[in-house]
Amino acid sequence: MSLLACAHAWATNPVFVLNSLDGNVSVIDPVSWTEQKRIPTGKEPHHLYLTPDEKSVIVANALSDSLTFIDPRTAQVQRVITGISDPYHLRFSPDMKWFVTAANRLNHIDIYRWDGQNPTLVKRIPTGKTPSHLWIDSKSTTVWSSIQDDDELISIDLGTQTVKSRTPTGSLPADVFGTPDDKTLLVGMTGGTGVEIYDISGPQPRLIKMLPTGKGAHAFRALGDKRHVLVSNRVANTISQIDYATLQVVAQFPGPSGPDCMEVSADGKFIMVASRWAKKLTVIDIATRKVVRQVPVGKSPHGVWTLDHAPRQ
Numbered sequence: 001m002s003l004l005a006c007a008h009a010w011a012t013n014p015v016f017v018l019n020s021l022d023g024n025v026s027v028i029d030p031v032s033w034t035e036q037k038r039i040p041t042g043k044e045p046h047h048l049y050l051t052p053d054e055k056s057v058i059v060a061n062a063l064s065d066s067l068t069f070i071d072p073r074t075a076q077v078q079r080v081i082t083g084i085s086d087p088y089h090l091r092f093s094p095d096m097k098w099f100v101t102a103a104n105r106l107n108h109i110d111i112y113r114w115d116g117q118n119p120t121l122v123k124r125i126p127t128g129k130t131p132s133h134l135w136i137d138s139k140s141t142t143v144w145s146s147i148q149d150d151d152e153l154i155s156i157d158l159g160t161q162t163v164k165s166r167t168p169t170g171s172l173p174a175d176v177f178g179t180p181d182d183k184t185l186l187v188g189m190t191g192g193t194g195v196e197i198y199d200i201s202g203p204q205p206r207l208i209k210m211l212p213t214g215k216g217a218h219a220f221r222a223l224g225d226k227r228h229v230l231v232s233n234r235v236a237n238t239i240s241q242i243d244y245a246t247l248q249v250v251a252q253f254p255g256p257s258g259p260d261c262m263e264v265s266a267d268g269k270f271i272m273v274a275s276r277w278a279k280k281l282t283v284i285d286i287a288t289r290k291v292v293r294q295v296p297v298g299k300s301p302h303g304v305w306t307l308d309h310a311p312r313q
Contacts, residue, residue, distance in 0.1 A: 230253075263309055
């Protein structure tokens with residue numbers, strides 16, 4: 001058994017990789033690091049999210065207008081919900097009352113009530129061109145979304161389901177990440193060379209810094225120590241570690257072939273990242289800052305997720 005396999009022998013739950021252009025999910029064994037099977041979903045699955053009861057991981061199938069529920073432990077399909085309009089990105093509020101989706105190609109955000117089993121549409125909010133990624137504050141009061149092709153950041157009041165603010169950004173804003181104190185928001189500039197950082201403690205967002213990370217800054221993943229967050233730089237083929245107390249880059253990792261969504265192992269030792277242009281899941285050792293394994297998957301791998309993950313802050 002390899003050193004990497006030994007290091008992951010504790011992991012009992014599979015790693016899921018969404019193959020956006022194949023319309024399926026690769027199920028990876030975290031000990032042997034081999035693909036066990038592929039689960040058909042719908043067209044263009046891009047992102048996935050755990051249900052509040054932790055019994056299902058939801059795969060959002062954007063072009064099929066559907067959600068596929070998969071058991072995160074057995075990798076068995078549980079059910080499919082249809083009639084969900086263009087679910088590109090998705091997120092539950094921390095109080096578990098709201099389920100929010102961004103319709104990337106249809107230019108709206110949908111806010112649903114969540115009863116523990118099913119979403120019920122409450123409000124459809126026109127946003128501008130290409131709403132991309134979502135973040136919800138810890139108090140479950142505000143949704144933040146990047147509007148990719150309008151170069152804009154918007155905030156939505158969850159209680160009233162109305163737009164609160166619109167803020168111009170740099171080129172092609174993508175993922176958004178809020179610090180645990182709800183005071184600072186990071187936005188990846190896929191059309192630029194870094195991350196825009198906003199003070200969101202007041203009534204209107206205020207740009208406080210443009211942090212260079214690399215070309216095509218795109219997706220965030222907290223390291224799990226409540227101090228650092230990773231951002232994948234899709235064009236630069238790197239991953240930057242940001243200290244969100246000092247707002248500085250403190251480490252840089254390789255991110256081969258268009259790094260996109262990431263996951264961090266529960267022990268905090270490894271980064272798993274979708275290498276979109278290489279059809280691979282790449283595993284990076286955080287201590288040595290080196291690629292230690294690549295696992296072949298499907299076309300245009302995007303979302304990456306496992307139940308055995310480091311904390312989300």
